[in-house]
Amino acid sequence: MTAALTLEGLAQQFDGQPVLRGIDLAVAPGEFVALLGASGCGKTTLLRLIAGLDRPQAGRICIDGQDVTALEPAQRRLSMVFQSYALFPHLSVAENIVFGLKARRLPRDEQARRLDHAAALLGLAPLLARKPGQLSGGQRQRVALARAAVSQHPLCLMDEPLSNLDAQLRAEMRVELRRLQQALGLTLVYVTHDQVEAMGMADRIVLLHQGRIAQVGTPIELYERPVSPVVARFIGQPPMNLIRLPGEDGLRGIRPEHITLGQGPHTAVLESAEYHGADRLLSLRLHGQVIKVRHAGREALPLGQPMSLGWPAERECRFPSEDA
């Protein structure tokens, strides 16, 4: 099967400073790939290269097996949704949705057919005559998505499209976006700094760190088998504990929910406990380091007392060095 998108050795620099280095990636048709990473790690830079808004300093970009590295954005047959939505304020919702189809001179009845379909899919039918200024943030978001949907370009690029919405709407839109992507069979490259979005929606996550790919894998692979301390620290809320044991080189990684109290070879002192309803998040001091433990029990635990703890060996990740 031809990859929907292939990146080979992509590199970019600004003012002599490397911002992206050695980016290799293949995205399958219909796949939802999240580009995840801290602010400033190069996510938007990478998306702009794929879109053709900027040219890479080195490397190659293929869409559906065709080398598009030298092509203009309009020739790449892709759609984009940005954080700002980029809606035209003086046009109606319907006109905004079909704007790109008009520019491509699609027959009117085909435009109308696609508009009806997208409006139904996104619940926009009652709003088609309104102007963007008369819509809520969530509704504007849907219009931007409808515009990507009617383009029927198989590849869609999104840059933090939910970051302007409040928390509840963001949670709803996560579910809706995933549903839409699957209903349309879209190949989606989705930029976010929010691991909850990446973990909850994506088929695969590309974790970027300082302009390089730190790990590519399914959400479960990144969560259960981070390849380096960098990934272990980024994924999970709170992240994986990275423990240095006396007389040992390297770090042992263990998730807060996999540590059991009251038994095991280690002794730690409980420093604080935060009640979270479903569980408690405990901070314990172990060999001079603070570790986090998720504890489901309801009994009160004694602060300042030594207690034993341990974890199953198969849950542990070993990192030979800090930057392994």
Ligand SMILES: Nc1ncnc2c1ncn2[C@@H]1O[C@H](COP(=O)(O)OP(=O)(O)O)[C@@H](O)[C@H]1O
């Ligand atoms: N046009 C530009 N000129 C100079 N530096 C830039 C430009 N665009 C981005 N950068 C720098 O490149 C780095 C990565 O930026 P960006 O890709 O926007 O990060 P992200 O989207 O992951 O937050 C940052 O240090 C940013 O300041």
Ligand SMILES: [Mg+2]
């Ligand atoms: Mg960005």
